Amino acid sequence: MAIIMAEGLARTFRTRGRTVEAVSGVDLEVGAGEIVGFLGTNGAGKTTTLRMLATLLRPTSGRATVAGADLRRDPAGVRRRIGYVGQGGGAHPDALVGEELLLQGELYRMTRAAARERAAAVAGRLGLADLLDRQVQTLSGGQRRRLDIGLGLVHSPPLVFLDEPSTGLDPHSRRELWDHTRRLRDEWGTTVFLTTHYLEEADALCDRVLVMDRGRIVIEGTPEELKRKVAGDVISVEVADDPAPAEAVLRARPEVLALTADGSTLRLTVARGEQALFGLVQALGGAGVRLESIQLTRPSLDEVFLAATGHPLHADLPIPIPPAPATGLAGPASAGPADPTGLADPAGPTGPTGPAGPAGPAHEGALGARRA
Numbered sequence: 166m167a168i169i170m171a172e173g174l175a176r177t178f179r180t181r182g183r184t185v186e187a188v189s190g191v192d193l194e195v196g197a198g199e200i201v202g203f204l205g206t207n208g209a210g211k212t213t214t215l216r217m218l219a220t221l222l223r224p225t226s227g228r229a230t231v232a233g234a235d236l237r238r239d240p241a242g243v244r245r246r247i248g249y250v251g252q253g254g255g256a257h258p259d260a261l262v263g264e265e266l267l268l269q270g271e272l273y274r275m276t277r278a279a280a281r282e283r284a285a286a287v288a289g290r291l292g293l294a295d296l297l298d299r300q301v302q303t304l305s306g307g308q309r310r311r312l313d314i315g316l317g318l319v320h321s322p323p324l325v326f327l328d329e330p331s332t333g334l335d336p337h338s339r340r341e342l343w344d345h346t347r348r349l350r351d352e353w354g355t356t357v358f359l360t361t362h363y364l365e366e367a368d369a370l371c372d373r374v375l376v377m378d379r380g381r382i383v384i385e386g387t388p389e390e391l392k393r394k395v396a397g398d399v400i401s402v403e404v405a406d407d408p409a410p411a412e413a414v415l416r417a418r419p420e421v422l423a424l425t426a427d428g429s430t431l432r433l434t435v436a437r438g439e440q441a442l443f444g445l446v447q448a449l450g451g452a453g454v455r456l457e458s459i460q461l462t463r464p465s466l467d468e469v470f471l472a473a474t475g476h477p478l479h480a481d482l483p484i485p486i487p488p489a490p491a492t493g494l495a496g497p498a499s500a501g502p503a504d505p506t507g508l509a510d511p512a513g514p515t516g517p518t519g520p521a522g523p524a525g526p527a528h529e530g531a532l533g534a535r536r537a
């Protein structure tokens with residue numbers, strides 16, 4: 166069952182007399198209980214798409230249903246059923262961890278008892294149970310990030326958006342965060358939609374990856390599918406004698422999609438390495454070719470990204486116009502009569518700002534989180 170369905174979602178910004186097409190017509194479908202990741206370079210349009218789906222930005226065109234509610238007609242319904250954890254993080258540095266979680270529940274109009282119970286459950290799930298009496302500013306980067314995510318989960322949303330959840334974390338904390346995210350999916354059935362710059366994160370954590378480039382989804386699939394579809398597997402064959410007879414044998418094989426020769430080593434691309442390997446070895450043996458070694462290599466998501474976009478993930482791409490720095494907070498709850506759809510555009514044309522929860526002012530850290 167799809168928890169997100171979007172069609173032709175697009176957003177342009179007008180800044181300094183120019184139009185920036187941040188997202189140009191995205192179609193996507195996310196199934197309940199999936200961990201789906203948007204992978205892309207800076208400025209690809211990931212955050213803008215996430216913010217549209219979370220009702221924080223009004224789409225220029227397109228439509229979507231998110232967690233059973235229509236993005237345009239029922240943005241408050243969407244907000245009630247989702248969590249949103251922005252890049253900035255939301256917790257107040259002086260507050261205690263437990264207080265922040267409780268406050269979040271109360272902002273969602275939970276009773277104190279229900280908020281307390283839920284805060285304890287979230288803290289337990291995210292490995293924060295021993296930290297409830299700690300001041301937020303004393304937490305490590307990884308603990309702080311887990312608290313940010315916890316704030317987005319207190320109201321039990323079936324779907325949570327995480328914008329670059331592990332940026333700035335060391336590899337150990339990043340892995341810990343992945344474990345917790347998987348447990349959210351496995352034990353609570355939470356659907357997680359995240360953005361990331363990290364190939365490793367997309368590969369290790371995501372059930373499905375959507376590669377985004379210059380405002381469009383250019384390819385999508387499970388990490389394994391993408392590697393197969395785009396790059397194929399590579400088999401490197403090192404022969405003991407003259408490589409020409411081996412090359413002739415291999416070129417005649419239908420499963421060999423491409424072949425390059427480098428001295429006595431032949432590199433073959435095949436769709437499914439483990440299936441092709443045995444037949445190729447047999448054919449070479451039958452032709453009297455003596456092998457030194459044979460090796461199967463699976464492509465990485467790096468290669469997938471390069472093939473799909475034409476540039477490496479970490480290339481410095483020109484970013485048309487950087488977004489203005491975050492300013493004040495506004496959200497649908499404060500959009501007022503000028504916004505009859507309730508789909509506020511808090512950022513306006515130039516500045517991204519924070520969301521609002523159902524109970525009032527909020528901030529970028531977690532949807533609906535924080536005191537005014």
Ligand SMILES: Nc1ncnc2c1ncn2[C@@H]1O[C@H](COP(=O)(O)OP(=O)(O)OP(=O)(O)O)[C@@H](O)[C@H]1O
Nearest residue numbers: 178187207208209210211212213486487488515516
């Ligand atoms: N409020 C805004 N005003 C003008 N341009 C904007 C605004 N927000 C985003 N953009 C532009 O839209 C494009 C997409 O930005 P977006 O933040 O969605 O990319 P991203 O893939 O999330 O990048 P990053 O990984 O750096 O967060 C960029 O060119 C960006 O400069």
